[in-house]
Amino acid sequence: xxxxxxxxxxxxxxxxxxxxxxxxxxxxxxxxxxxxxxxxxxxxxxxxxxxxxxxxxxxxxxxxxxxxxxxxxxxxxxxxxxxxxxxxxxxxxxxxxxxxxxxxxxxxxxxxxxxxxxxxxxxxxxxxxxxxxxxxxxxxxxxxxxxxxxxxxxxxxxxxxxxxxxxxxxxxxxxxxxxxxxxxxxxxxxxxxxxxxxxxxxxxxxxxxxxxxxxxxxxxxxxxxxxxxxxxxxxxxxxxxxxxxxxxxxxxxxxxxxxxxxxxxxxxxxxxxxxxxxxxxxxxxxxxxxxxxxxxxxxxxxxxxxxxxxxxxxxxxxxxxxxxxxxxxxxxxxxxxxxxxxxxxxxxxxxxxxxxxxxxxxxxxxxxxx
Amino acid sequence: xxxxxxxxxxxxxxxxxxxxxxxxxxxxxxxxxxxxxxxxxxxxxxxxxxxxxxxxxxxxxxxxxxxxxxxxxxxxxxxxxxxxxxxxxxxxxxxxxxxxxxxxxxxxxxxxxxxxxxxxxxxxxxxxxxxxxxxxxxxxxxxxxxxxxxxxxxxxxxxxxxxxxxxxxxxxxxxxxxxxxxxxxxxxxxxxxxxxxxxxxxxxxxxxxxxxxxxxxxxxxxxxxxxxxxxxxxxxxxxxxxxxxxxxxxxxxxxxxxxxxxxxxxxxxxxxxxxxxxxxxxxxxxxxxxxxxxxxxxxxxxxxxxxxxxxxxxxxxxxxxxxxxxxxxxxxxxxxxxxxxxxxxxxxxxxxxxxxxxxxxxxxxxxxxx
Numbered sequence: 001x002x003x004x005x006x007x008x009x010x011x012x013x014x015x016x017x018x019x020x021x022x023x024x025x026x027x028x029x030x031x032x033x034x035x036x037x038x039x040x041x042x043x044x045x046x047x048x049x050x051x052x053x054x055x056x057x058x059x060x061x062x063x064x065x066x067x068x069x070x071x072x073x074x075x076x077x078x079x080x081x082x083x084x085x086x087x088x089x090x091x092x093x094x095x096x097x098x099x100x101x102x103x104x105x106x107x108x109x110x111x112x113x114x115x116x117x118x119x120x121x122x123x124x125x126x127x128x129x130x131x132x133x134x135x136x137x138x139x140x141x142x143x144x145x146x147x148x149x150x151x152x153x154x155x156x157x158x159x160x161x162x163x164x165x166x167x168x169x170x171x172x173x174x175x176x177x178x179x180x181x182x183x184x185x186x187x188x189x190x191x192x193x194x195x196x197x198x199x200x201x202x203x204x205x206x207x208x209x210x211x212x213x214x215x216x217x218x219x220x221x222x223x224x225x226x227x228x229x230x231x232x233x234x235x236x237x238x239x240x241x242x243x244x245x246x247x248x249x250x251x252x253x254x255x256x257x258x259x260x261x262x263x264x265x266x267x268x269x270x271x272x273x274x275x276x277x278x279x280x281x282x283x284x285x286x287x288x289x290x291x292x293x294x295x296x297x298x299x300x301x302x303x304x305x306x307x308x309x310x311x312x313x314x315x316x317x318x319x320x321x322x323x324x325x326x327x328x329x330x331x332x333x334x335x336x337x338x339x340x341x342x343x344x345x346x347x348x349x350x351x352x353x354x355x356x357x358x359x360x361x362x363x364x365x366x367x368x369x370x
Numbered sequence: 371x372x373x374x375x376x377x378x379x380x381x382x383x384x385x386x387x388x389x390x391x392x393x394x395x396x397x398x399x400x401x402x403x404x405x406x407x408x409x410x411x412x413x414x415x416x417x418x419x420x421x422x423x424x425x426x427x428x429x430x431x432x433x434x435x436x437x438x439x440x441x442x443x444x445x446x447x448x449x450x451x452x453x454x455x456x457x458x459x460x461x462x463x464x465x466x467x468x469x470x471x472x473x474x475x476x477x478x479x480x481x482x483x484x485x486x487x488x489x490x491x492x493x494x495x496x497x498x499x500x501x502x503x504x505x506x507x508x509x510x511x512x513x514x515x516x517x518x519x520x521x522x523x524x525x526x527x528x529x530x531x532x533x534x535x536x537x538x539x540x541x542x543x544x545x546x547x548x549x550x551x552x553x554x555x556x557x558x559x560x561x562x563x564x565x566x567x568x569x570x571x572x573x574x575x576x577x578x579x580x581x582x583x584x585x586x587x588x589x590x591x592x593x594x595x596x597x598x599x600x601x602x603x604x605x606x607x608x609x610x611x612x613x614x615x616x617x618x619x620x621x622x623x624x625x626x627x628x629x630x631x632x633x634x635x636x637x638x639x640x641x642x643x644x645x646x647x648x649x650x651x652x653x654x655x656x657x658x659x660x661x662x663x664x665x666x667x668x669x670x671x672x673x674x675x676x677x678x679x680x681x682x683x684x685x686x687x688x689x690x691x692x693x694x695x696x697x698x699x700x701x702x703x704x705x706x707x708x709x710x711x712x713x714x715x716x717x718x719x720x721x722x723x724x725x726x727x728x729x730x731x732x733x734x735x736x737x738x739x740x
Binding site for chain 1 (some may be wrong): 527696739
């Protein structure tokens with residue numbers, strides 16, 4: 001058999017609107033297509049660039065909605081046509097990653113895949129690559145591996161992974177059994193997690209043999225996996241679209257956490273690579289501000305090529321899509337997002353509540369602005 | 371002699387940029403030209419309309435800068451050409467009101483004038499007119515009258531008038547000696563003023579015979595008054611512009627408080643009509659918010675014809691010159707001013723500090739936005 005690493009494909013699920021980042025993120029400009037770090041690259045482009053040292057273009061796959069197909073192709077000129085998997089409607093992560101796995105399994109039954117979200121930010125690429133390589137070793141031996149991030153602070157916005165014993169049998173360093181996945185904790189629980197040292201942030205990365213992942217999913221969702229394998233069987237043929245259109249609408253919307261991660265952990269089939277790179281899921285504008293200022297206090301974050309800001313503030317964030325002046329007087333921790341048709345003003349403390357506003361707008365005839 | 375009221379001219383000094391209302395107010399769009407109440411009328415138009423029941427157009431005069439001449443004429447189609455007095459450069463209120471007084475004195479030595487700022491807001495026009503009529507009676511008898519407003523709260527943003535004994539000899543109701551004018555107080559002093567009942571807000575209104583006002587001013591600024599009378603002598607001739615250009619630049623910049631009000635009060639020549647109408651000098655966006663909500667709590671103020679606001683806030687103000695959506699999440703007491711080239715975000719508590727920002731911009735190459 002070829003070495004594990006030569007059978008390894010990186011899958012980038014590029015979905016999710018990022019409604020807490022509205023009005024910067026929109027239905028037609030979801031979070032993964034945006035440059036939220038001021039680097040000049042969108043999160044998708046940065047994800048692609050981060051993965052190219054791990055796999056050549058023929059083993060880099062993107063799963064996205066039909067609606068974003070053109071934008072993805074434009075941003076990723078090296079993406080091979082056969083590795084662009086489109087969903088006719090959003091069906092959450094089990095279907096998206098499951099379809100990729102089924103297609104890869106069909107192409108090579110010994111395929112190993114790693115799934116890496118298109119809209120996270122990572123700093124420390126060498127550490128990231130090292131963690132992925134360790135995970136691939138474990139995956140080749142039949143485990144489902146995830147990568148957990150050593151927490152830098154008691155974050156309440158992330159899920160955590162409780163780790164058990166070291167698995168020196170799988171790789172020499174940094175790999176542990178997963179005891180359980182736990183939901184976003186409250187602050188005191190998060191502080192306790194940090195203190196105990198046994199919890200890592202769940203970055204939502206999964207590395208496994210395609211067949212192992214699908215077989216695990218089939219224990220929870222057998223019909224779904226049967227459909228995914230049926231779609232995959234037709235994928236590289238002329239019937240691809242027809243079969244997908246027939247079966248895709250009937251798939252359940254369910255996160256891979258529930259179909260793979262949690263059941264596999266409960267069954268002792270999940271391992272975690274503990275990693276030290278910086279990671280953020282950029283969930284809201286408070287995260288964007290922290291990323292831009294790299295956690296410095298006494299710094300207002302500014303995002304936007306032409307942004308003109310005059311401010312006496314030492315915190316908060318201004319995102320501007322125009323070159324007009326944004327003047328702030330006496331506003332600490334404010335979030336200002338200045339787009340051509342919507343101006344959002346909120347605070348870092350209320351950054352999560354933007355989602356509520358978006359939901360309110362959906363029901364109130366504001367859909368054209370979403 | 372004709373009755374006092376038939377010799378009474380209302381003078382509207384229309385000057386002052388209102389820099390605490392930037393970026394709504396600009397050099398070419400000063401506060402008095404703006405509609406800050408959502409009534410459809412600018413403050414100048416509202417002032418004009420408030421005065422028309424007190425004097426016909428031939429006795430309504432506006433003093434303004436050359437730069438605003440066209441805007442004033444456009445807003446006030448009934449303003450007579452001979453009653454539009456323009457300053458070639460701003461020289462503060464002594465020169466502006468003094469020139470009007472000198473012109474009126476020249477036209478009729480028994481003229482009485484009342485000076486009413488173009489950029490204040492008054493509600494309760496009947497009470498206002500009654501107060502002016504009382505003041506005109508006192509003015510005709512040689513006093514300099516002002517109108518003081520019964521305070522509704524311990525404002526620290528206004529000057530106060532300390533009142534002495536009632537002057538039933540001048541008018542049957544509501545007229546008192548002025549003991550002294552006092553500067554803007556701190557909060558505890560303002561509270562004491564309110565408690566004592568003997569202090570009124572100084573609304574900066576002066577009603578006097580033109581000659582009495584000028585003679586009083588001449589005690590402090592004799593050369594200035596001589597120049598003003600010289601300009602006035604030429605005013606209704608072909609030499610008007612030439613004489614003004616010769617003398618105006620040499621006039622001192624000094625507020626009428628120091629040349630007339632305070633010295634006249636000290637000399638026992640000042641009386642005050644105590645009035646109960648609502649008055650505000652609309653000094654900053656916090657004032658604008660209070661005016662728009664008429665002091666209601668649990669109300670976000672919105673100014674702008676096309677303003678679209680989606681907010682969970684129960685306080686603060688949004689001023690919008692566009693029809694794009696302004697979305698506020700979790701922001702109480704915020705001030706958002708959305709203009710085509712500048713976006714200002716501040717809080718009601720910092721509304722006064724907008725002036726500091728404007729001053730900073732003057733020195734920092736931001737003059738084109740002022």
